[in-house]
Amino acid sequence: MKTYRFKKLSAMVCAGLMSLSVASMAMAAESMDVNIEDCVQMALNNNHTIKSALADYDAAVWKRHEARRTAGPTLNWTSAARRIGGAAPNDANVNALYSNTVAVSMPIYTGGQLEASMRAADLGLDASEIAIEATKQSIKAKTQAAYFKALNCRNQIKVSQESVNTIEEHLKNVNAQYSVGTVAKTDVLASQVQLSNAQLGLVSAKNNYNVAIAALNNVIGQPADTNLNLKDELDYNPYEISLDSCTQYARDNRPDILAADYKVKIAKAQEDIAGAGNKPKVNAEVSRSFAGEKPFGSDTKQTDFYYSQNTWYMGLGMSWNIFDNNVTQAKVKQSEAATLKAEENAKSLRENSDLEVRTAYLNLNAAAQSIDTAKVAVEKAKEDYKIAQVRYTAGVGTNLDVMDAESKLTTAQSNYYNALYQYNSSKADLDRAMGIMVDLDVNKFKAEPKKN
Incomplete structure (x- = not known):
């Protein structure tokens, strides 16, 4: 009797501990309502790459301070x-x-050495600030891609759930007809197999969504188990800016292109520093x-x-270093080569920018066309499925017709949401390729900094 009571008490204690453990896990998983703007802001606040870029900016500030102080007593x-x-x-x-x-x-x-050093430091500080903006744009695009993927995965759950519900209703109809002997057992078995496949698809869709949410949490700097309730939906807003306008905007505003131009100016300042070696x-x-x-x-x-x-x-x-065995000349030649390299890199960036903008723009247009096509396909697939159901119920259609129509409907719905996802992702890619600013006034960087 004592042994029985001891076992019962132990079981109660273990059950209590398990309940506490489950409750603790539930409390540990935080829930958060977010939209895409919230996610972008959290990513900008928490991203380590941005913090690293800010540290580079601080270093550039002190390098500028060093260059200016060198000219003093x-x-x-x-x-x-x-x-x-x-x-x-x-x-x-x-x-x-x-x-x-x-x-x-x-x-x-100093033969222009100090002046060139200060000019290079000023340019380097501005280039560092532009680099921060480029990093922010990259993080924003990465966040938007993760957010849109999570939305698409959520939509795919909806499609899979509708497929399961549709097949379950059809299976009820098949069982009812089988019970009165109007259809064969094979119809029941085939419908059960299709239901099992749809349920497996639903499990896979839910898992894909959980993985997408974990990836989004990683991008925005939240714990991987945070339950994010996404408040947005994938939608279609027509894009009315021309390709030429997008390309020109990118040439004028992309931070990596601006930074490349600044690197050319810095390289030229380094030429002046090297050339000062031959001056008194x-x-x-x-x-x-x-x-x-x-x-x-x-x-x-x-x-x-x-x-x-x-x-x-x-x-x-x-x-006055009148003759240094051509050491200064060698430094000048090195600086000239560095300037040429910087100029070629700037040209290459402009060419790549044009290609990236064109690619994103074409993908955006293709996705827009796919949305219209996929939307029509969904309506036709729904109508085809209803016809197949009616024909099957009336005994003039086959179960295979119904299952085939249901499969096509599921595919059409999935394609429609995929087209919306591709459109929104391509729009985010185009924004990044154009260099749409996050929080930087680009106009002050389009001219060389004023000398103090």
């Missing part, structure tokens, strides 16, 4: 402590010598030096300059 302090041995001049008994020099210097003329450099400098037996002062008792000094000077200094 610098303060340098040099100090040394030495132990002295051997015979000293004038029989001076000196064992230690300390020296300190404080100097302030500032470049006056002029610096202004003020310094104070003092040395002696004391760490921070001269020894007034010693008159020999070797042991005691307290001097200052100010003036200009010039250096």
Whole structure:
């Protein structure tokens, strides 16, 4: 008796623990109502690639700061402590010598090197900001693609569920006729097989939807088990902009093309930096030096300059690397090659941009035409299925006709939703190919930055 009670108590405890575990899992899976704008915003806020691009922008800000500060004054302090041995001049008994020099210097003329460095840093900062926009556009397009795929998978569930419901109703009709002996057993078996296939299709459709939601969660930075309730539907809004207009817009606004143009300008600035190696450099400098037996002062008792000094000077200094065995020339040639490469990359990007816009535009038009065709096919398939049902009920049609009509109806409905999906996806691809801005004013990047 005690053993029975113990087993019963153990079973109750295990059941309670399992209930708590299931409840915890249910609580852990968060539910969220979202539309496509919500998903895009979450992706922009959470994406690691965008955060990495922002870090590159911060680095460009400090590189610009470095270039500008290089043109300003610098303060340098040099100090040394030495132990002295051997015979000293004038029989001076000196064992230690300390020296300190404080100097302030500032470049006056660098042959254009500093100016070119600042120009390159300014251009690099703008290019970095454009790169952030390009990354955002890519993430937006990726999010839209994942969202539209999830919507299509949800629609395919609807199609599969309607197929199951339709075949179940037909199976009831077949069973009713079989019970009164008007149809053969083979009709029942064939309808049952078709129902099983439709149920398998429904299972597959639900799984595809779950996978699509998990992928969307990954893109927008949410836990994979988050239940997303998508508030949008795949629809058809005609696109009325011409191909030429789309192509020209992309040439003028695509961030990767703008960034490529900036890289050409940066390469040309690097040419000026390299060429400055053959030009003279002029610096202004003020310094104070003092040395002696004391760490921070001269020894007034010693008159020999070797042991005691307290001097200052100010003036200009010039250096000119007249001949460096053609090292500067080699750097200039490297910079010119880099400029040529940047120019060719910019041309290639423009050509690829035209191709991407044309491809997306043609895909969009093809999908639009497919929507109209698929919509007509759905209406005809519905009518054909009704006729097949009526003929079968009247005894003048076969069960195979009904099943074939139902299969065609399911295919037509699936094709219609696929066409809507292709249209919306192609529209998102076209927006990305054109460079539709997310949150950047592109006009300020179409001219070279002003010099401060």
